């Protein structure tokens with residue numbers, strides 16, 4: 001096997017897939033046994049009310065506890081956790097987080113089950129740093145906090161694309177262009193995980209118990225303007241320099257959706273994109289500006305903004321056939 005541009009090994013890699021449920025401790029133990037490093041990225045990502053708060057807690061918090069316990073029992077010393085920007089914010093008060101870094105003071109107050117579960121799970125992982133694993137050596141853990149991930153496989157992007165096609169090639173602006181939302185390309189999030197997994201053992205004293213935002217050179221834009229970087233070249237147009245509907249009306253619609261969800265629950269799962277939580281997240285500035293990952297483990301984005309954009313556009317275009 002040869003070395004690639006970034007010093008990593010290049011060539012075929014053998015992967016063994018083991019299917020399991022993180023809520024089942026014995027299944028997690030079976031998957032972790034014999035592993036040198038664990039990257040725990042499985043999670044229930046639901047901000048729409050599809051799953052119950054109990055299920056979200058079981059998967060994200062209890063599942064993470066199972067992973068930690070499996071590392072301890074198996075004597076696996078290195079654990080990397082995929083956390084989220086959501087453990088910080090936006091908070092329930094809608095305070096902006098503008099170009100913040102890992103040390104920026106911010107009142108992290110959550111009510112929604114998803115950010116609550118990610119925050120609890122992250123805390124479990126960080127508190128487990130230094131815990132003795134089988135054999136007596138200390139566990140080394142750290143957490144990566146991606147902002148909104150985009151790229152190939154981004155289902156919400158595909159949903160917006162299909163909606164735009166249905167509306168005759170148009171999407172209507174709902175959020176002011178001045179609200180900036182942090183985004184990071186999926187390939188760079190993955191690359192950051194690989195680097196952490198590679199460096200955690202050698203740099204345990206520096207990296208153990210640390211959190212790192214996942215970032216790259218994607219531009220700071222509003223959620224909708226950012227999506228248009230990909231949907232625009234696919235033939236969609238964002239209508240309106242300002243939101244089409246007044247904010248109070250969006251709040252009303254979001255509240256109505258939440259009420260309908262609650263009323264219909266015994267009959268069906270009504271889970272539209274717009275609810276009070278998603279509206280608050282989309283409408284609150286949250287952007288990061290940091291070089292901590294570069295300083296601690298030499299991270300540089302593997303994919304430039306141009307590459308990330310092109311790859312995402314190609315993926316959206318490829319999904320066009322199935323959209324019609």
Ligand SMILES: NC(=O)C1=CN([C@@H]2O[C@H](COP(=O)(O)OP(=O)(O)OC[C@H]3O[C@@H](n4cnc5c(N)ncnc54)[C@H](O)[C@@H]3O)[C@@H](O)[C@H]2O)C=CC1
Pocket residue numbers: 020021022023041042043044045059063082083084085118145146147148149150
């Ligand atoms: N999508 C985003 O913008 C962001 C995602 N994240 C985090 O990144 C991670 C991956 O998220 P995505 O790829 O977006 O979501 P996803 O839903 O595409 O992937 C989650 C994976 O977890 C697996 N999973 C769910 N429940 C499981 C269970 N009980 N046992 C085993 N596996 C289970 C799913 O099968 C799926 O493969 C999650 O931990 C999420 O919290 C963090 C920040 C932003």
Ligand SMILES: CC(C)CCC[C@@H](C)[C@H]1CC[C@H]2[C@@H]3[C@H](O)CC4=CC(=O)CC[C@]4(C)[C@H]3CC[C@]12C
Pocket residue numbers: 045047083084085086147148149156174175223273274277278279281282
């Ligand atoms: C016109 C509507 C109000 C627009 C709705 C857009 C929303 C569905 C999305 C806006 C921001 C997204 C979230 C954000 O990127 C942060 C996230 C981090 C995670 O860890 C999981 C996903 C998410 C909560 C993401 C979910 C969709 C949005 C709320």
